[in-house]
Amino acid sequence: MVKVGISLGDPSGISPEILVKSLNKLPKSNAYIIYGGKKVLDKTAKNLGLNVNFTVIKSPEEVKKPGYYLINIFDEDFQPASPSVLSGKASVIFLESAVEDVLNKKTDAIVTLPISKRWIMEAGFKYAGHTDYLAEVSQAKEYVMVLMCKKLKVGLITTHIPLKDVPKSITTQKIISKVKLINKELKEKFAIEKPKIAIVGLNPHASDNSNIGDEEERIIIPAVNQLLNEGVDITYPLSADTAFNRYKEFDFYVAMYHDQGLIPLKLMCFRKAVNITFGLKFIRTSPDHGTGYDIAGKNVADPSSFIEAVKLAVKLAYNTQNKNRLQNV
Template structure:
């Protein structure tokens, strides 16, 4: 990839029956309004669907400056609010097209509108989420889901797992990888030279000295000692119910929660609709919205595009920071 060309941001437009297409059109209009030729936005999805969606909003996509489309055809026509299993493979095809472009260097970052995991799985495609899909596609051993918003950054040691599977999925080695990726991501993607990370315990009261579980003693504390010896500023494990008190969390740049619903309810309470989901550990920046497909709002023009706007803005910042850190490599 050459650093002299304008960066390209690929926006996958999500579940075609959800709010993704209309939010993507809103993001394209906003992007074009401030476009100066220093970047390109590429909408990844069915061109006819996007044109129709844009027309309902009074927008002609093909006239927006520095906005392009990467056409991926629908299997069947999409109706707002009505899922079609036949379009499950279409959604995955949009993700593959974007991921291929990012890995080959023709795109600099991926921003994703929401998808519906259930309809993809119903189509016979095992799919647990964007995060896991991009990890598998890139062939990386580990990625970290980080959500940012409301003055908080919350990362997850485990992602989309049944609660009964979480303790077995948390290991010293795995936590060590997560902490390294989180530390490096905060430094490289967010520009924090010496990030401070607070780590939640798994059990109530962080195990209370082993009386409510030994995962803190046997797994988390040894992983933190190893991480600190490697130069990572990671403190804890802290009881999750008090860590998020503003005075307690304020000194830290990010919190590492042990499972999905331990950390994300707090962050979404503080920022829902304007938070950003980030995948750390990929060879390119990837950001996304903090909400789902909102089928009940689709096609009405009332869905709030704030989270997608924030996700695109953060991707732009990340790419700019990365380019500033690297010398130009020619034309």
């Protein structure tokens, strides 16, 4: 049995609806521990005409069998589509509680539902989102934001920064360290014996031999050469406008910036895409969408991405448990 912690995210967004819609569609042999508020979940279930029963607990250590459990932390009557400093504060409390338990190995993985960068920061949270916070509490020397589905896995060298800042944020050493981490995680978590990795150039046509910018020649190719020397199976920079047509050839794509990698991924598998952070001390996944305030409370939110995120967290947790068992034989 895997114990999966689920932080509710912003209770004024679509997260309560997505969670309630998902519960009967998750693998039955595991325990799902929700860090959230009972009032908002009960009200959501009633509005959707669904019967959801949570066992209220204080700690995952109480969980001895599969089922749905709730750690009732911030029990306010939040209204859909009405985000505030209070909903931002609740988001942070749900997240911090889930992270504390997974760090202390009381759960095997966490799935984080969406939070609002604006409202968590107005509530006093110093991070602009999940990833940087999770990396710091995990004391990760290197980490990579990864989006994936069955067809495609994409990791980013830079994440949520202005496009004008991307070129100066890319360095040879950053590429080397992130790709080495990607290669390691694909082997250890996904059991890919020798990952085939494609790296995408920064400039149009991957600079066309330095005729359109020089970052490929000056920064990316030296990184590729070192990685090849260290045994990583990686391409030289591919032109972004054609690279993703070759997705059947590769296990993983490395993109230089956010939209370069995520536009093709979301075109191919928007409702099934999952966010995972490589390099943490624990397994963390999340759905690939935001808080959805514009549709909150309307019974139109699609839980597919969240369901896939939970299934991936379960799979990786089982892989980790089996690996640990083998090491202890």
